[in-house]
Amino acid sequence: MNEIALAVQNVAVAYGEKPVVTDVNMEFPAHQITALIGASGSGKSTLLRSLNRMNDEIATVTGQINFHGVDINRPETNVYRVRQQIGMVFQQPTPFPMSIYENVIYGLRLRGEKDRTVLDQRVEASLKQAALWEEVKDRLQTSAQALSGGQQQRLCIARTLATQPEIILMDEPTSALDPISTNQIEATLAQLKEQFTIIIVTHNMQQASRISDWTAYFEQGKLVEFKPTDQLFMNPSEQRTADYLSGKFG
């Protein structure tokens, strides 16, 4: 396994009294794409949102989430700094009602960055990394909401990249997109993993098999199996994983 980007130890998540994720232990390899798969309600998205503390307001997350030797699940952790390092891209593209340029540098502005040269460079670099630069470079000041769904999602990826995170979390980032836009995003992810660690929740098993290096299968809040993708899809150890993959369950 590569260097570990993020290690989860005994993580459990509960909404009030109701446990939704139970005792998860896993290590996410750096510069790889890890896919979290499982039926609805299996806890995969809940776990993903816990990884950059996005469940703080709505759930109780216990256990350790170790990032560079620090447990970021401790109450004293600065969650804003965590989210600069561990960014999130959501299911629905969420462009802010402002220009393409301003969307990309939104996180940098929050951080107080004012140097125009830095901002310009970061916009160009992030849009190039998200494979959107060629399509929008001549209209950076136009509204982001005029972009197509696929372009908006790549803009959201660029916005996440602009803060130069180490890890990008993605919650079904292509489920609202057509197959061509999906293909573009998948191609983008294949490039991005050279520089970033990607953890993606997807309902689409084929997408997990196509793009990920590692896959984790969740069922009823528990991690059933976590393996290199080719091994999990071609020769799962657990019968429950095999049943889910072959459509006998879920």
Next chain:
Amino acid sequence: MSVIFEAELKKLRSRFMEMGIDASEQLYQATKAFIDHDNELAKHVLNRDQDINDEEVSLEKRALKVMALQQPLASDFREIISILKASNDVERIGDYTTHIARATVNLNQVHHVPAIEKEISQMTELVRQMLEKVMDAYANNDEQAAYEVANQDLEVDVIYVRQQKAILAGMMANHDRIPAYETYMGVIRNLERAGDHIVNLAEWIIYIASGKLVELNPGKTDPSLVKQRLVKTDN
């Protein structure tokens, strides 16, 4: 086509081509060793047999992974299935080259029959050309060239039957040379079988190009064709 899949397919294609080139090289060396009575070259071929077997296993693993993880469809699906099947034909051709190399070593311990060897060298030349041509047909996705290669196998079958008769006659007439004739019989059998596997390769190339599963081995589907040719050449 996704970039990941495109890259995988490209690798699969180049590995398959490499395997075909290696088999062609092996066939060249085995037959050259046989014709030149070159024991050293024959031993070199024997030492390399495992290479093609390993290449086949590695290609199969790669193809199965692409099938399972990338779910190829249409012409991509046909190509991967064909590579999977055709790699087995290439591996078998590699096995036949090994048999020829072994025969070379055996033959060098017994009396030779130069007249038969001359005929066999023509057969080896033809089979070698067919293998090179079929790999070119794959590289160029050339359905027409694949049909042409398959038709050439009829010529191989004709030489095979003619040689078989000559070898049997030689055995009857020269009992002291029976061990050599036995070896020749094995070599022409190996070349004839290599020709059949080249026809299989041609069939897979046609499947990739058109989606049609065809049976092209002319000598097998209609044995009378071989007889007619024999009558023609004997007259």
